[in-house]
Amino acid sequence: MTIESSERLLTPGEVALMFRVDPKTVTRWASAGRIGSIRTPGGHRRFRESEVSALLADLTMEASRTSA
Amino acid sequence: MTIESSERLLTPGEVALMFRVDPKTVTRWASAGRIGSIRTPGGHRRFRESEVSALLADLTMEASRTSA
DNA sequence: TCCAATTCGGGTAATTTGGGCG
């Protein structure tokens, strides 16, 4: 194997754990276009780790700003 | 020339990394005819890099859905 | 030929999907 995985992909369950929400909610975010998603040929969603992390960091930043 | 240098072949493990799935799943895609596969004399599957990339690109959309 | 890693096969859990409800 000599493939360079330029972008890590996350499963709905993994993203759900990161945000502490139900996987169904992550699915809704994808359907609403709030998060870009890749579908496997079987129809399951995969999310870009960079995009998810950025969004998470964004929300975290807003939270601290609000609470401050 | 008879040998096409663009005829790069990928192993099930490499394709699995690209889609963030189990190599076994890639095998199922091949068996189901979702992806074209080539068999080695020993029975192992190989996938065309161009075909896999195209498939991945097709399923990668919906990242920028803002206007309708 | 030997060896480490991968990929066969099958079989069985776990996850994901989609719709509808509160």
Place this chain on the structure above:
DNA sequence: GATGTCCAAATTACCCGAATTG
């Protein structure tokens, strides 16, 4: 409008031993 939960069906993940790969 946004989440979480229930349901059935589909897809995917992990288990094994044996074979292929390089």
